[in-house]
Amino acid sequence: MTAKNALWSSFLRPFQSNLFSGLLKWKNNSNNYRNIPIASFKKGFKVAPKAPEPPRRVNLQDLRKWKREGRKIVMMTAYDYPSAVHADLSEMDVVLVGDSVAMVTLGHDTTQKVTIDDMIYHCRAVVNGCKRALIVGDLPFGSYEISPPQAMSSAYRLVKEGSVDAVKLEGGRKMAETVHRIVQGGIAVMGHIGLTPGSVSAIGGFRSFGRNSKEAIEIFQGALALEEAGAFAVVLECIPHLVAKHITECLSIPTIGIGAGKYTSGQVLVYHDMIGMLQHPHHAKVTPKFCKKYAQVGEAIQEALENYRDEVLQGKFPNETYSPYHISEEEYEKFVQEMQKLRPPVSSSSATIPDNLHENVQLWKRITWLGSNRITCNIHTKKPLVILTREPRKDEQLATLLKRKDINVASIPCVLQEKTEEFSGFVQSLPYLDKSGWLVVTSPEAADLLIEAWKLAGNPTLPLLSAVGKSTAGRFFHEHLVDDSHSIFIPSTATGKSLAEQLPISKENTKVYYPTSALASSTVENILRERGCIVERWNIYTTVSKEWTQEQRKLAETSCIVAFGSPSAVAVWSERVKHKPICACIGQTTAAACHKLGFKLVFSAKEPGLEGWVGAIEQALECI
Numbered sequence: 262m263t264a265k266n267a268l269w270s271s272f273l274r275p276f277q278s279n280l281f282s283g284l285l286k287w288k289n290n291s292n293n294y295r296n297i298p299i300a301s302f303k304k305g306f307k308v309a310p311k312a313p314e315p316p317r318r319v320n321l322q323d324l325r326k327w328k329r330e331g332r333k334i335v336m337m338t339a340y341d342y343p344s345a346v347h348a349d350l351s352e353m354d355v356v357l358v359g360d361s362v363a364m365v366t367l368g369h370d371t372t373q374k375v376t377i378d379d380m381i382y383h384c385r386a387v388v389n390g391c392k393r394a395l396i397v398g399d400l401p402f403g404s405y406e407i408s409p410p411q412a413m414s415s416a417y418r419l420v421k422e423g424s425v426d427a428v429k430l431e432g433g434r435k436m437a438e439t440v441h442r443i444v445q446g447g448i449a450v451m452g453h454i455g456l457t458p459g460s461v462s463a464i465g466g467f468r469s470f471g472r473n474s475k476e477a478i479e480i481f482q483g484a485l486a487l488e489e490a491g492a493f494a495v496v497l498e499c500i501p502h503l504v505a506k507h508i509t510e511c512l513s514i515p516t517i518g519i520g521a522g523k524y525t526s527g528q529v530l531v532y533h534d535m536i537g538m539l540q541h542p543h544h545a546k547v548t549p550k551f552c553k554k555y556a557q558v559g560e561a562i563q564e565a566l567e568n569y570r571d572e573v574l575q576g577k578f579p580n581e582t583y584s585p586y587h588i589s590e591e592e593y594e595k596f597v598q599e600m601q602k603l604r605p606p607v608s609s610s611s612a613t614i615p616d617n618l619h620e621n622v623q624l625w626k627r628i629t630w631l632g633s634n635r636i637t638c639n640i641h642t643k644k645p646l647v648i649l650t651r652e653p654r655k656d657e658q659l660a661t662l663l664k665r666k667d668i669n670v671a672s673i674p675c676v677l678q679e680k681t682e683e684f685s686g687f688v689q690s691l692p693y694l695d696k697s698g699w700l701v702v703t704s705p706e707a708a709d710l711l712i713e714a715w716k717l718a719g720n721p722t723l724p725l726l727s728a729v730g731k732s733t734a735g736r737f738f739h740e741h742l743v744d745d746s747h748s749i750f751i752p753s754t755a756t757g758k759s760l761a762e763q764l765p766i767s768k769e770n771t772k773v774y775y776p777t778s779a780l781a782s783s784t785v786e787n788i789l790r791e792r793g794c795i796v797e798r799w800n801i802y803t804t805v806s807k808e809w810t811q812e813q814r815k816l817a818e819t820s821c822i823v824a825f826g827s828p829s830a831v832a833v834w835s836e837r838v839k840h841k842p843i844c845a846c847i848g849q850t851t852a853a854a855c856h857k858l859g860f861k862l863v864f865s866a867k868e869p870g871l872e873g874w875v876g877a878i879e880q881a882l883e884c885i
C-alpha cells in the first residue's frame with residue numbers, strides 16, 4: 262500500500278462499522294466527505310473546496326438506505342489485488358474476501374482448510390486494491406465456533422491485521438449470541454445461512470437447503486435471530502427463491518443471495534465462477550450450477566499460454582518489438598571482439614540442427630575432403646571460407662554480419678533476378694490501379710522492382726500496401742512509398758501464405774495486385790481468390806542461373822560451407838558441383854530443396870531472416 266493510500270484507509274476505516282452499531286453518532290453533511298465525522302474537524306478548520314475527491318467508501322448506512330429504496334446491492338468475492346481492482350473499477354458495492362479462497366485459489370476441496378492467517382493475508386491484498394467497496398472478510402471454519410470470545414478475537418484480528426470493514430460468519434440461531442458479542446465489540450457482522458459450506462463434512466456435501474418447510478422455517482428463524490443480534494446483512498445461499506423472497510420481505514436488514522433467486526436485496530457471486538476462469542475440466546466441478554458465466558476467461562488464458570509456449574518454442578517470441586534494448590554498432594563491435602578473445606560462441610540457437618548430426622558429420626568427413634588440406638581456407642587465417650551464392654549486392658548485409666563475427670566469406674553467385682517483359686506493362690498500369698485494392702509484395706526482389714516501377718511511373722498514388730515481412734516492408738519506408746508503419750500490412754509470420762490468409766479484406770471483389778516472380782507458386786493468389794478477391798498477378802521478374810568464372814568453379818570444387826538463399830540456387834549448385842558441402846540455408850524451403858538434392862548436412866534458420874541464417878552458418882562451422 263502506498264503511504265497515501267494507507268493514510269486514507271486508516272482515516273476512513275474505523276468509522277464505518279461504528280456508524281451502524283450506533284456506538285458513535287455522526288452527522289452527515291452535504292460535502293463529499295460523508296465518511297468523515299464532522300466532529301473530527303477542528304473548529305474553524307475547513308475542508309478545502311476543491312481538494313481532490315477521496316474515494317468514498319460504501320458504508321452500512323448506504324446498504325440500509327438501498328434496502329429501503331429497493332436498490333439492489335451488488336457484491337462479489339475477491340481474493341487478491343487484481344480481482345479487488347477489477348471489483349472497484351466495476352463499482353461493486355461490497356467485496357467479500359470469502360473462505361471460498363480455499364477452493365478457488367488454493368485448490369482445496371472444501372473451505373474448511375483455510376486458516377485465519379490465510380484470510381488475513383488475502384484480506385490485506387484485497388484492501389490494497391479496493392477503495393470504494395465495503396470489504397467483508399470471512400471468519401474461517403474453526404476460528405469462531407468454539408466460543409464468543411474466540412470469535413471476537415478472530416474478528417479483531419481480521420479487522421486489525423486484515424484491515425477489513427466487517428466480518429462474515431456462517432450459522433443461524435446457534436450463532437446469534439456470537440454475532441451479538443462481536444457487534445457489541447464494535448465490529449460489523451454479516452450473517453450467512455442456507456448452505457453453510459464450512460459445515461460441509463457434517464452436511465455430507467454441498468447441497469441446497471430449505472426445500473422442505475422444516476428447513477425453510479429453520480432458515481427463516483436463523484435470519485430473524487441474526488437481525489436481532491445486530492448483523493447488518495445476511496447471505497442466503499442455495500435456497501429456493503420463494504423462501505428467500507419471504508425472508509427478504511420480513512427483514513429490515515438486506516439479504517444477499519447466492520443461488521437464492523432474484524428476490525433478495527442483493528446478489529453475490531464468486532469471482533472465478535462469474536468470469537469463467539475455472540472452466541477447465543480440472544476445476545469445473547467446483548462451479549455451482551446457479552452461477553452465470555459472464556466471460557470465458559479460462560479459455561482466453563489457456564489460449565494465451567499456449568500461444569506463448571508455441572512462440573517461444575518456434576523462436577517467434579520475442580521478436581524485434583519485444584527486444585527494445587539496443588547497443589550501438591560501434592559498441593557491439595568492441596564487445597564481439599573482446600568476447601571472441603574471452604570465449605568464442607559455442608552455438609547459435611536460432612538455427613535448426615539436423616537429426617543425427619554426429620553421424621552425419623562423421624560420414625561427411627569420410628566422403629569429402631576434410632582431413633586432407635583441400636578445404637578452401639583463408640590463406641592467412643586457415644579458417645574455412647563460407648561461400649555466398651546470391652548476387653553480391655544482395656549478400657552485402659549477410660557478408661557484413663559474418664565478417665563482424667570473424668567468419669571468412671567468398672562469393673560464387675548462382676542465380677540472378679531478371680526483369681521480365683511484363684515489367685514494363687506493370688509500370689504502365691501502375692497509375693491506374695484501384696486505390697482501394699491491395700498491392701501485395703512477398704519478396705524483397707519484388708519490393709525493389711515495385712519501387713523501381715513506381716519511380717518510372719512518376720510516383721503515382723498506390724493501392725494499400727502489404728509486405729510479407731519487416732525487411733521487405735522496410736524498403737518501402739526507405740524509399741518513402743509509405744510514411745509510417747501503420748500504412749502497411751505485415752502478417753504475423755513472414756510467409757506468402759500467412760499474408761494471403763491474414764490480409765484485411767473488408768468487401769467482396771477487392772482487387773489485389775501481386776507483382777512477383779514468374780517462378781513463384783500460385784499459393785498466394787489461390788488463397789486470396791478463395792477469400793473473394795480479384796487477383797491480378799504480374800510476373801515482373803524471374804530467376805536465371807549465373808555463369809561462373811574459372812576461379813569460381815575451382816573454388817566451388819573445394820568449398821566446405823555454402824550459404825543458400827533460394828531453392829533455385831541449390832539446384833544450380835548441385836548441377837555444377839559434384840561434392841556436397843555443408844549447407845546453411847536462409848529458411849526451411851531452401852533447406853528442403855537441399856535435402857531433396859542429397860545434401861547430408863543442412864542447417865537452416867527456423868524463420869526466414871538474416872539472424873537465423875547467420876546462426877545456421879555458425880552451426881555449420883561448428884562441424885569442422
Ligand SMILES: Nc1nc(=O)c2c([nH]1)NC[C@@H]1CN(c3ccc(C(=O)N[C@@H](CCC(=O)O)C(=O)O)cc3)CN21
Pocket residue numbers: 360361364365372456458467468469499531533534547548549550551
Ligand atoms: N467456486 C465456488 N463457487 C461457489 O459459489 C462456492 C465455492 N466455490 N465454494 C464455497 C461455496 C460452496 N458453494 C457451493 C458448492 C457446490 C454447490 C453445488 O454443487 N450445488 C449443486 C446443487 C445441489 C443441490 O441441488 O442440492 C449444483 O449442482 O449446483 C453449491 C454451492 C458455494 N460456494
Ligand SMILES: CC(C)C(=O)C(=O)O
Pocket residue numbers: 338357358359360361362372399453496498519529531
Ligand atoms: C459464496 C460466498 C457467499 C462465500 O461465502 C464465499 O465465497 O466464501
